[in-house]
Amino acid sequence: MSRTLEQAVREQVQSHRLDDRQAATLRAMQEQAGSGHSRAGWGRWGGAVLAAACALALLVYFLVPAGTGLPQPARIADEVAYNHVKLKPLEVKSANFDELRAYLAELEFSPVETALLDPQYYEVLGARYCSIEGQSAAQIRVRDRRTGEIHSLYQTRFDHERFGELSELEQLATPLSREARGMGVDIWVEKGLLFAITRQNASVAPGGEPPRE
Amino acid sequence: MFSRSDLDRHYRYCCSLTGNDADAFDLLQSGLETCLRKPPSNTLARHAYLRRILHNRFIDQQRARQRAPLADADEAFPVDVAGATLEDLVVEGLDFERVWTELQPAEREILYYWAVEGYTAAEIAEELEMPRGTVLSRVHRLRLRLRGMFGDAGEVLA
Numbered sequence: 001m002s003r004t005l006e007q008a009v010r011e012q013v014q015s016h017r018l019d020d021r022q023a024a025t026l027r028a029m030q031e032q033a034g035s036g037h038s039r040a041g042w043g044r045w046g047g048a049v050l051a052a053a054c055a056l057a058l059l060v061y062f063l064v065p066a067g068t069g070l071p072q073p074a075r076i077a078d079e080v081a082y083n084h085v086k087l088k089p090l091e092v093k094s095a096n097f098d099e100l101r102a103y104l105a106e107l108e109f110s111p112v113e114t115a116l117l118d119p120q121y122y123e124v125l126g127a128r129y130c131s132i133e134g135q136s137a138a139q140i141r142v143r144d145r146r147t148g149e150i151h152s153l154y155q156t157r158f159d160h161e162r163f164g165e166l167s168e169l170e171q172l173a174t175p176l177s178r179e180a181r182g183m184g185v186d187i188w189v190e191k192g193l194l195f196a197i198t199r200q201n202a203s204v205a206p207g208g209e210p211p212r213e
Numbered sequence: 214m215f216s217r218s219d220l221d222r223h224y225r226y227c228c229s230l231t232g233n234d235a236d237a238f239d240l241l242q243s244g245l246e247t248c249l250r251k252p253p254s255n256t257l258a259r260h261a262y263l264r265r266i267l268h269n270r271f272i273d274q275q276r277a278r279q280r281a282p283l284a285d286a287d288e289a290f291p292v293d294v295a296g297a298t299l300e301d302l303v304v305e306g307l308d309f310e311r312v313w314t315e316l317q318p319a320e321r322e323i324l325y326y327w328a329v330e331g332y333t334a335a336e337i338a339e340e341l342e343m344p345r346g347t348v349l350s351r352v353h354r355l356r357l358r359l360r361g362m363f364g365d366a367g368e369v370l371a
Contacts, residue, residue, distance in 0.1 A: 002303050002304065002305040003303070003304055003305075004300070004302065004303055004304070005299055005302035005303070005304055005324075005328070005359065006299070006300070006327070006328040007304075007328075008304045008309045009313075009324045009325070009327075009328035009329065010328045010329055011309075012309055012310060012313050013225045013228065013229055013325060013328070013329050014225065014329070016224060016225050016228040016234065016237070017221050017224070017225075018217070018220055018221055018224050018238070022224075022238055023217055023220060023221075025242070026215070026220050026241070026242065026245055027217075029242070029245060029246060029249065030214050030215065030245075030249060033249035033250075033252075034214065034249075070216060070217055075216065075217055075218055078216045078218055078219075079216075079218035082218065082219070082222075085257075086330075086331075088330065088331030089331050089333070128331070133218075134221065181256065
């Protein structure tokens, strides 16, 4: 199977992820630093504070089930919002979904058009490879014809093991809504894929219906 | 406060610099400790600040270990950068992980910004605070080097 250098590099880099213990250590460092009393003492007591943070992290690691911290919907919303804000260049520019699908052929799934975005209102602009929670994904940029707003639509294979916290989404008729970085993110499962889309309006789902959890 | 996905993103950057997971975590942990002493309030600035710390700390570590720093020794010599692009390189049937580990940190860093962050040469130059011509020189040399590595493994170049 041939792939571009860009794809090879992206897959190589994105194969790396902090394990739960490492993440807990870094989270504990941040919580310790954010507690206020520690900021001035970092320089003098940095080693002691770091040791305490590590001890706390280990405690968390052994006492709390793996994968806790931010709930998965919040993590996904944050990652999606972060990527949307950066508005990285599109790798393929086309309004034709077949062309996007052909370009994104290296994904382990075939991107599909979602029933929640009415083509009458949403214009597809293009796409690029990306990832969600470390899994390869498609980032498709769409424009709301009514408002001119740009949205980032993400799709990835709904892996029950990886997205276990979202299994309830398969039963929901409307998206789960979360706030992240000053914008709304709707998350849903459709046709065996996990979808997420950014939106400016925090109270209305992309299909125009109020979201429910 | 950096979220888990933020930290994963910075960790991947560290992996690109160091070439291995253990050093990457050490780099991220020490960089985060520095960042937390005086974190910018703005989210985007906080990310840029941490990225800058990680970059500079890695250079310091390389110097301390007397390893090759991020800049190439022959960078001062001008090269023809007319074909300085990586877009048309195709990898086929190659153990890319091996190629990745054999690259220099400076090469992996440029590839990271280009392929993962989607930066142009101008944006990479801005990020690394170097002239765009220097980035293009590195890309040109990187292209030659990759072609050599791919060629040895029977790779196809479009």
